[in-house]
Amino acid sequence: MNAQQLVDERGELWLALAPLWLDREPGERDYAHMVEVIEAHEMTLKELEWMFRLELAPVMTRHQMSVAGEWRRFDDRKLMQRLVSHNLRLTGWRRKSWALFSGLTTMMTRHRWNELMNRVMVARGELPY
Template identity: 60%
Template sequence: MHDPTDLEALLERRGALWLALSPLWLEREPREHEYARMLEVIEAQGHTPQELEMIYRLEMAPVMARHQMSVAGEWRAFDEDRLLLDLARHTRRLQGWRKGFWLLFSGLTTMMSRPRFNVLIERLQVTAS
């Protein structure tokens, strides 16, 4: 079992990014201020588009797709504490065969949010140039 401080360190390192990117999975299109927040956090943390792709596909998509499928009715917001804990638990176990599995199936888990993620990457590239 992992030391609980690992969980805290992971949440400290990724929590703001995960919360910023979470509107990519809402049932509505992200708003301008949400895209602006995503870009602000990404730029502050210095992630490359390639790093973001892996965070999106491996760390976030498997958990977020499950949240999407499990919520009935309108899906407008997340329980942030539960979401962060689910993301951190998933990411801590993301090694060996699990990493390969999620990489292989990431096309399915990103299918609904991929167009929005692509918009984010385009906006990131515009602000970087």
């Protein structure tokens, strides 16, 4: 997969989910937008979980931990460049390493992710877990 394919297939979804890592709790409008974008991409909950763990969390956690990070909003262009770069290298041992450490990279946003997944399940008419 090349950079343009990643942007076309995942870009909108990645940018919609980025507020999970901001220094504020997502509001109702944020969650509604995230659910809307997720539903447009027709991914299963399992696929969403792995995207959260492997595609987003490694990049977003590094950004969150940086001293000079942006905390109120992201520069979408820079963020997309980082996400694409990470995901182009996400093969073999790198993929396995990130899977192994995904509990650490997701722990700061897990509560927000769980809230989002509950909302996705409600939107799909499923029982929240």
